[in-house]
Amino acid sequence: MGNLVLEALCKRYGSSTAVERVDLEVKQGEMVALLGPSGCGKTTTLRMVAGFIPPSEGRILIGGQDVTRRPAHARDTGMVFQSYALFPHMTVGQNVAFGLEMRKVGRAERDGRVMEALRLVRLDHLADRLPRQLSGGQQQRVALARALVVNPAVFLLDEPLSNLDAKLRGEVRMEIRALQQRLGLTTLIVTHDQEEALTMADRLVVMERGRVRQVGTAEELYENPTDPFVAGFVGRCNLIEGRLEAPGGFRAASGALLHCDVEAAEARPDAALLALRPERIGLQPDAEGGGRVAAVTYLGAQTEYLVEQDGTSLLIIRPTPTLADPLRRLAVGDAVTLSWEAAAARLLPAAT
Structure with missing residues (x-):
């Protein structure tokens, strides 16, 4: 077992850049998820680590050893593919044994x-x-057993749950995580599924257009996104354009004045966006309120409300109210009052 280090890793195809200077360390026994939309470079990065794609620049180190130019079979990695990639004519045992046979392990x-x-x-x-x-x-x-049987220093997972139905996906997700923790596997997993990344990984690497936008724990990325892309990609988020008008005041492009943290405003004078998580917004029926319900969507355990206030649309997510709760009777067109703690409103620079 060992750690995995990527140093200024790049991949270019002619004039097109698929991965641009990725620096990352996956510590011994840690699971790190590469997360991002299709085409962001996460799978290309994983395949460079596996040895299936040669990098254009940079280095890959496993357990302190430079494996950048080593072939895939000499890298001490185990990989689980999105499509399972099992040999249909071989039994389960023969499929699992295949990697050991290639390594000339005795019967x-x-x-x-x-x-x-x-x-x-x-x-x-x-x-x-x-x-x-x-x-x-x-x-x-x-497929997991086949990757594990070779005792890899680094365990690689490429969208391992994407072909499973929702219920089975949750079960296998927990099994993979429990197995990874029990065996202390250094693991790099690629996924586009936020829930999968948030529940399985120790840290997340959010990528966009070949670049790393932010690295951190699920809580760090959710609570303290560094830019609009991360705020919008990790979880649901209201992103409101505007400008700081006074300490603690953010003037939305629609003209609405929204309150935010004074210290945050002083630290981010260039703020052009206010990020507000839907579940951080309080909602109360109020005949004198300045907001109007534009839509109500029942989702079982939770209910989503779209509220228009002073020309600004805000998504609010609340636990589905009980029968006695006044929110239960909210309907489109009803007047409401919105509230949130000033610290819940994050100030961000303009999107780049």
């Missing part, structure tokens, strides 16, 4: 390691089945 040791890997994912009783005889979740666990 006795190989059989023991295969069964141990299958026990880890609770599939040792299905060693003689073919992939087509397994469910999607079971096939994904076979």
Whole structure:
């Protein structure tokens, strides 16, 4: 086992840049998620680490060893692909054993390691089945066992849950995280799913157009985004254009005056956006209120309200009210009052 270090890693295709100077350290036993929209460079970065794509510039170090120019099979990594990539004509056991055979591991040791890997994912009783005889979740666990059986220094996961249905995705997500923590695996995972990244990873790397926008824990990125892209991509967020007019006052482009933290305003004189999380906004029916309900969307455990106030639209998310709660009777057109703590409103620079 060891850590993974990326130093100024770049990938260019002619005049097009897919990845631009990524610097990152994944510590021993840590799970880090590369998160971003399609085409942001996260999968290209993972494939450079795996050795499937040569970098244009930069270095890749595993356990302190420079592996930048080593072929994929000599990097001491284990990879789980989005499509599982199981051999259909091989049994579960043979699929898991394949990597060991390529490494010339003896038959006795190989059989023991295969069964141990299958026990880890609770599939040792299905060693003689073919992939087509397994469910999607079971096939994904076979792919996990195949990556683990070689005892990799770095564990790589490329959108490992995207082919599973929602219920199964949640179950396998917990299994992967528990297994990673129990074995102390240094892990890099690629995903576009926010919930997947927030619940599985120790730290997140948010990427856009080949660049890293912010690195931090889920809480750091959610509570303290450094720019509008991160604020809008990690969770739901109201992003309101405008300018600081006075300490603690933010004048929206619509003309509405919204309050914010005085100290934050002094620290961010260039603020051009106010970021406000929907669940931080208080909502009360009020015949004299300045807001009007434009839409109400019931989502089971929570309800979303779209409110128009002084020409500004704000999304509010609240736990679905009980039958006795006045919010339960809110309907489109009703007058309401909005409130939030000043510290909940984050000030951000203009989008770049």
